[in-house]
Amino acid sequence: MIISDADAIRAADQFIDYFGRFHTIEDYVRLTKEAAIEKRGTSLFSLKDEFFDEDIHPNEMDFVIKPVGARFQQSVPQKYFYELLTATSSHVIEHNIPGRELRWMVYEKNSQKIIGFIRFGSPTINSKPRNIWLGEPANLSILNRHTVMGFAIVPSQPFGYNYLGGKLLALMCISHFARETLNKVFEKDIALFETTSLYGSTTSASQYDGLKPFMRYKGLTDSKFLPLLHNDAFHKLHDRFTLLNNNKPLTENRVSSKKLKRQTKMISIIRNSLNDEKKLKQFNDVIDQAFNLTQQKRFYISDYGYQNVREVILGEQDKLIQGQNWDKFHLDNIISWWKRKAGKRYEKLKQEGRFRDKVELWTEDDNIQIIR
Numbered sequence: 135m136i137i138s139d140a141d142a143i144r145a146a147d148q149f150i151d152y153f154g155r156f157h158t159i160e161d162y163v164r165l166t167k168e169a170a171i172e173k174r175g176t177s178l179f180s181l182k183d184e185f186f187d188e189d190i191h192p193n194e195m196d197f198v199i200k201p202v203g204a205r206f207q208q209s210v211p212q213k214y215f216y217e218l219l220t221a222t223s224s225h226v227i228e229h230n231i232p233g234r235e236l237r238w239m240v241y242e243k244n245s246q247k248i249i250g251f252i253r254f255g256s257p258t259i260n261s262k263p264r265n266i267w268l269g270e271p272a273n274l275s276i277l278n279r280h281t282v283m284g285f286a287i288v289p290s291q292p293f294g295y296n297y298l299g300g301k302l303l304a305l306m307c308i309s310h311f312a313r314e315t316l317n318k319v320f321e322k323d324i325a326l327f328e329t330t331s332l333y334g335s336t337t338s339a340s341q342y343d344g345l346k347p348f349m350r351y352k353g354l355t356d357s358k359f360l361p362l363l364h365n366d367a368f369h370k371l372h373d374r375f376t377l378l379n380n381n382k383p384l385t386e387n388r389v390s391s392k393k394l395k396r397q398t399k400m401i402s403i404i405r406n407s408l409n410d411e412k413k414l415k416q417f418n419d420v421i422d423q424a425f426n427l428t429q430q431k432r433f434y435i436s437d438y439g440y441q442n443v444r445e446v447i448l449g450e451q452d453k454l455i456q457g458q459n460w461d462k463f464h465l466d467n468i469i470s471w472w473k474r475k476a477g478k479r480y481e482k483l484k485q486e487g488r489f490r491d492k493v494e495l496w497t498e499d500d501n502i503q504i505i506r
Contacts, residue, residue, distance in 0.1 A: 135403050137378050142407035145371060145400065146417040152367050153424040159361075162427055166364045168496075181218060182493045186247040186293045189491065192476035195242055197249070197469065199306065202237035210239045219251045221495040223288045235285075236319050240303065242293075249293045250303045253286035254316060257328055263353035263433040264328065272447050279322050280447055284329035287341070292490035296483060297476045300341030304329070305472055308348055308436035311465040325443045325454050330355060331432035342434045344475075347459050348468065354430035360401075361427055362393055372396055375403065439463040 137145075156162045200208065202215040215237055238252040257277060265271050284307050289299030306312060308327045316324045327349075331340035342349055363371065375396075376383050384399045385392055401421060408414040437443040441457030461467065483489040 135379060135406075137375075137403060137407045139407065139409045141374070141378060142404050143410060143413055145374065146404050146408060146413055148367065148371055149363075149401070149404070150416060150420045152363055153361075153420050156361075156424070156427055159427045159429060162361050181221065182495060184218065184248050185222075185290045185493045185495075186242050186245060186249045187491055187493050188242070188245050188247070189489070190242075190244070192297055192473045192480055194244070195473070196244060197302075197306075198241045198243050199311075200239050200241065202239060212237075215239055215251070218248065219286065219288065222251065222290050223286065223496075234320050236316060238306075240306065248290055250289040250299055251286055252284065252288075252303055252307060254282050254307070254312075255285045257281040257283045261328070261433065262356035264435070267352050267435070268444060268448060270448070273449055276447055276449055280324060280443070281326040281328060282316050282320070282322075282324050284327065287329060289341075291494035292492060294341075295490055296480060298341075298472070298479050301345060301475065302469075302472045304342055304345060305348060305468045306465070308438060308463065309465040309468050310438065310463050313438050313463075323454070325438055325440050325446060327436040327438065329434050331434075340432050340434075342432070347462065348471075349434050349436045352433050352435050355433050356430065359394075359428055360397070360421065360425050362397060368393065368397065371400060375400055 155165065200210050202210045203212055218239070235253060235255040237254075239248060240250045240252065241247060242249050259274065260271070284304070287300060287303045287307060289303055293299040307329070312327075313324050316322065329342065331342060343351065362368065372384065384396045389395060404417060405414065408417065437457070439457050439460035439462065440446075440454045442451055442455045445451040446454055462471070480489070
């Protein structure tokens with residue numbers, strides 16, 4: 135598809151204006167999040183009382199995990215989950231991810247207040263650090279039967295800061311309680327948990343570090359990609375390309391990663407259509423700059439206490455074997471382990487006067503300092 139030089143210049147300028155504003159991935163995350171919040175309005179932010187803001191020693195805490203969705207008993211409504219996660223997380227929340235998924239909202243039992251959100255889903259098809267750990271790419275059928283991914287592991291704030299809340303949620307994901315629940319919901323035999331950090335190559339630590347023997351770092355992902363145009367910026371531009379394409383969208387509506395594929399196609403059309411060499415160079419420079427915003431992410435796995443997960447996923451063995459750390463993965467034992475770490479964190483913050491008592495939500499007025 136070739137478009138007129140005028141249309142190509144107009145489209146190129148929209149990419150240039152959009153991505154030219156960002157110098158770091160944090161700039162991109164913040165602006166896209168603020169735009170999404172503004173679009174949804176302020177109804178989200180009358181909910182601060184729902185979130186944990188107590189001053190309680192971790193030893194006095196207990197937790198309740200509530201599933202999300204009408205198919206579960208005593209569950210949290212999906213809309214409620216997404217509204218609260220949107221108000222908490224720095225990312226623009228995608229409502230649909232490929233494959234099956236399970237969502238949890240976690241409460242502190244005594245206060246009945248929310249301490250975080252968890253979202254499980256099917257593993258990514260290809261992963262460089264996973265392939266290195268296995269020694270070769272996995273058989274996808276076997277991988278899908280035994281593997282789950284943590285797509286969102288987000289503590290509310292200030293619980294996350296005061297009590298190592300991200301570590302608690304991660305530990306819940308790799309507990310036997312989680313594994314047994316996932317087996318029932320997904321009708322699988324889960325033995326491997328995977329997740330990635332929010333940032334990788336510029337930040338040498340994440341909430342998943344310091345969790346041995348439960349979770350281990352396995353390297354950096356190989357995922358340099360162009361961030362997406364969001365909201366109105368994307369839709370207005372694609373609507374124009376649809377019009378220029380005889381009112382046909384640039385991809386079928388049912389394809390996977392539809393938005394990414396349409397954006398990639400728009401960029402290709404612009405490059406093939408631009409006759410203005412100066413504008414083409416400016417466009418390519420901004421696209422290259424946008425590619426450099428993204429970073430490799432830190433990749434983590436857990437074997438749920440099995441000793442032969444690698445061999446099973448490679449098809450070398452059929453039966454999973456419990457390892458020496460098996461009992462440590464029971465939920466009560468995991469929470470006890472967290473309480474010892476969180477207790478030291480809590481006591482240090484109190485002693486140094488750095489304990490936080492303000493609920494942090496994304497609003498149009500608040501200047502959120504913690505990117506999460």
